[in-house]
Amino acid sequence: MIRKRSFLLLQGVCSPFFARLADCLHAEGHAVFKINFNAGDRLYWGLRAACDYRGAAEDLREFLDHKYQYWGITDQILFGDCRPVHRAAVAHAEACGVRTHVFEEGYFRPYWVTLEREGVNGHSLLPRDPDWFRDVGARLPDYGDGQAFASPFFKRAAHDVAYHLAGLANPVLFPAYRTHAPVIAPIEYIGYIRRLPMLRFHKPRDHAVLQALVAKATPYFVLPLQLGSDAQIRNHCRFDDMAGVMEFVISSFACHAPAGTKLVIKNHPLDMGLIGYASIIRTLAQRYDVVGRLVYVETGDLQLLLRHALGMVTVNSTVGALALGLACPTISLSDPIYNLPGLTFQGNLDDFWRQRPKPDAQLFKCFRNTVIHTTQVNGGFYCGAGIALAVANSLPMLIQEPSPLEALL
Numbered sequence: 001m002i003r004k005r006s007f008l009l010l011q012g013v014c015s016p017f018f019a020r021l022a023d024c025l026h027a028e029g030h031a032v033f034k035i036n037f038n039a040g041d042r043l044y045w046g047l048r049a050a051c052d053y054r055g056a057a058e059d060l061r062e063f064l065d066h067k068y069q070y071w072g073i074t075d076q077i078l079f080g081d082c083r084p085v086h087r088a089a090v091a092h093a094e095a096c097g098v099r100t101h102v103f104e105e106g107y108f109r110p111y112w113v114t115l116e117r118e119g120v121n122g123h124s125l126l127p128r129d130p131d132w133f134r135d136v137g138a139r140l141p142d143y144g145d146g147q148a149f150a151s152p153f154f155k156r157a158a159h160d161v162a163y164h165l166a167g168l169a170n171p172v173l174f175p176a177y178r179t180h181a182p183v184i185a186p187i188e189y190i191g192y193i194r195r196l197p198m199l200r201f202h203k204p205r206d207h208a209v210l211q212a213l214v215a216k217a218t219p220y221f222v223l224p225l226q227l228g229s230d231a232q233i234r235n236h237c238r239f240d241d242m243a244g245v246m247e248f249v250i251s252s253f254a255c256h257a258p259a260g261t262k263l264v265i266k267n268h269p270l271d272m273g274l275i276g277y278a279s280i281i282r283t284l285a286q287r288y289d290v291v292g293r294l295v296y297v298e299t300g301d302l303q304l305l306l307r308h309a310l311g312m313v314t315v316n317s318t319v320g321a322l323a324l325g326l327a328c329p330t331i332s333l334s335d336p337i338y339n340l341p342g343l344t345f346q347g348n349l350d351d352f353w354r355q356r357p358k359p360d361a362q363l364f365k366c367f368r369n370t371v372i373h374t375t376q377v378n379g380g381f382y383c384g385a386g387i388a389l390a391v392a393n394s395l396p397m398l399i400q401e402p403s404p405l406e407a408l409l
Contacts, residue, residue: 003401004029004030004031005030005031005074005075005399006030006031006032006033006071006072006073006074006075007022007025007030007031007032007033007073007074007075007076007077007398008033008034008035008067008068008071008073008075008076008077008098009021009022009032009033009034009035009076009077009078010035010037010076010077010078010085010086010089011037011041011078011079011080011083011085011086012041012044012077012078012079012103013079013103013381013382014040014044014159014160014162014163014164015044015156015159015381015382015387016044016159016387017381017387017390017391018034018044018045018077018079019044019045019046019048020387020388020391021077021390021391021394022034022048024391024392024395025395025398028395028399030399031071031072033050033051033067033071033073034048034049034050034051035050035051035052035053035067036050036051036052036053036174037053037085037174037177038166038167038170038173038174038177038179039166039167039168039169039170039173039174040162040163040164040166040167042166042173043162043163043166044163051067052173052174053085053174054173054174054175054176054177055176056176057084057085057087057088057176057178058088060085060088060089061088061091061092064088064089064092064093065092065096068093068096068098073096073098074097074098074099075098075099075100075101075398076089076093076098076099076100076101077100077101077103077398078090078100078101078102078103079102079103079104080102080103080104080120080180080231081100081102081104081119081120081123082180082231082234082235083180084178084180085180090102090118090119094118099117099118100117100118100119101115101116101117101397101398102114102115102116102117102118102119102120103115103381103394104116104120104121105318105381106318106376107318107321107337107371107375107376108145108318108321108368108371108372108376109318110151110380111145111146111147111148111149111378111379111380112146112372112376112377112378112379113376113377113379113380113381113390114375114376114377115375115376115377115394115397115398116374116375116405117403117405117406120375121231121232121236121316121336121337122232122235122236122316122334122335122336124337124375125405126337126371126374126375126405127409128339128340129340130340130341130342130343130363130367133340133363133366133367133370134362134363134366136366136370136408137365137366137367137368137369137370138366140366140369140370140373141369141373142365142369143368143369143372143373143376146372146376146378147378147389149379149380149383149385149386149389150383150385151380151382151383151385151386152383155382155383156381156382157192159382160185161189164185167179167185181229183229183272183274187274188272188274191272191273191274192272192273194273195271195272195273196273198273198298199298199299202297202298202299203299206297206298206299206300207299207300207301209295209297209300210264210297210300210301210304210305213262213264213295213308214304214308218262219258219260219261219262219310220261220262220263220264220295220308220309220310221253221257221261221262221263221264221309221310221311221312221313221353222263222264222266222305222306222309222311222312222313222323222328223245223246223249223263223264223265223266223312223313223314224265224266224268224302224312224314224317224319225242225245225246225265225266225267225268225271225277226242226245226268226314226315226316226317227268227270227271228241228242228275232315232316232317232334232336233315233316236316236334236335236336237315237316237333237334238333238334239315239333242275242277243275243280245315245333246265246277246280246281246284247284248333248349249263249313249333249349250263250281250284250285250288250290250294251288252349252350252353253288253290253293253353254288254289254290255350256349256350256351256353256354257353257354258353258354261293261310261353262293262294262295263290263293263294263295264295264296264297264305264309265277265281265294265295265296265297266296266297266298266300266302266305267296267297267298267299269299277296278296281294281296302319302322303322303326306322306323306326306328307326307328309323309328310329310356311328311329311330311331311345311352311353311356312328312329312330312331313330313331313333313349313352314330314331314332314333315332315333315334316332316333316334316335316336316339317336320332320336320338320339320344321338321368324338324343324344324359324364325364325368327358327359327361328358328359329345329352329356329357329358329359330343330344330345330359331344331345331347331349331352332344333349337371338367340363340367342359342360342363343359343360343363343364343367344359345357370408373404373408374403374404374405374408375404375405377390377393377394377397378390378393379391379392379393379394
């Protein structure tokens with residue numbers, strides 16, 4: 001018999017996902033409580049009962065301590081463990097005997113989302129022992145890509161806009177709230193309004209550039225850019241921004257990559273367009289004497305690019321898992337969950353350009369199936385079909401004792 005639990009939901013993703021999840025938990029007989037931190041949270045929670053927190057982030061611990069005891073909280077659920085309003089909650093919950101469940105974008109996209117206990121990404125409890133993955137993964141089923149669903153970008157954008165429009169009321173309703181994002185929404189939207197229409201001009205040019213590289217069998221490496229606003233960059237690596245990453249990689253490429261090779265730098269599809277990467281790359285090409293050896297594209301088929309690449313350099317992007325699955329030699333400049341001996345290159349970047357062992361395909365299969373089994377939920381956050389899948393598939397992981405990972409450990 002499953003013991004009934006008492007769930008506290010903190011800040012969620014900009015969509016109805018948390019509200020739908022709460023309804024299902026309540027329908028299963030569990031107690032559900034919610035704290036709203038801003039007007040967007042309140043909008044997506046609807047008319048359900050909730051408590052508003054209007055204090056400063058540094059005063060949150062005492063507030064949570066009272067709520068944990070008063071409501072008899074056994075579990076808390078949140079999206080993103082690095083947000084300021086969540087850091088105190090994650091740190092304090094364990095001391096209070098409260099389990100933390102963290103949702104995040106999926107490690108294997110587009111049909112999976114992440115659900116881990118206590119932390120994700122750099123805070124994940126997944127072991128860093130390749131032999132453990134070999135042993136465990138060999139006994140697990142092959143999960144494939146999960147059930148597919150259509151999730152148009154405009155739905156995600158519409159939810160984001162609605163969430164931030166509600167935020168106009170924050171100075172009155174939540175005066176102490178400060179966003180975790182480094183750029184306020186109006187500036188972000190201005191960037192998208194400028195960049196997205198231009199992609200229709202970039203796509204044919206970028207497609208032709210990539211096709212020419214493949215057709216001519218040009219030897220090249222790939223550097224996919226990440227979002228500077230992402231917690232992976234802000235909290236889980238030594239670089240301040242993508243400009244610093246590019247300079248580090250280009251300077252090494254210039255000195256150590258084989259003559260005749262090129263470096264293809266691809267922008268992130270959700271980049272806001274506020275930073276002129278093309279101009280930065282031109283400056284770096286001249287500074288490090290690699291003019292003509294750097295290729296910058298805004299768009300393009302990433303799988304095609306990786307299948308024909310000599311190797312890929314990433315900080316800690318989930319693209320790293322895609323590259324490993326395509327047998328593309330990969331080096332990580334940080335320490336993501338897939339940075340394991342046998343998968344990624346374990347030496348330094350200067351050596352990677354000439355020493356590029358392919359990832360162990362069997363190890364990657366074991367790794368992938370284990371990560372999906374223990375931390376991934378088939379579903380999505382932004383469309384109806386994806387949300388329904390994610391809610392249904394999250395419920396067992398939220399209430400089972402022990403967790404899938406704990407059971408294997």
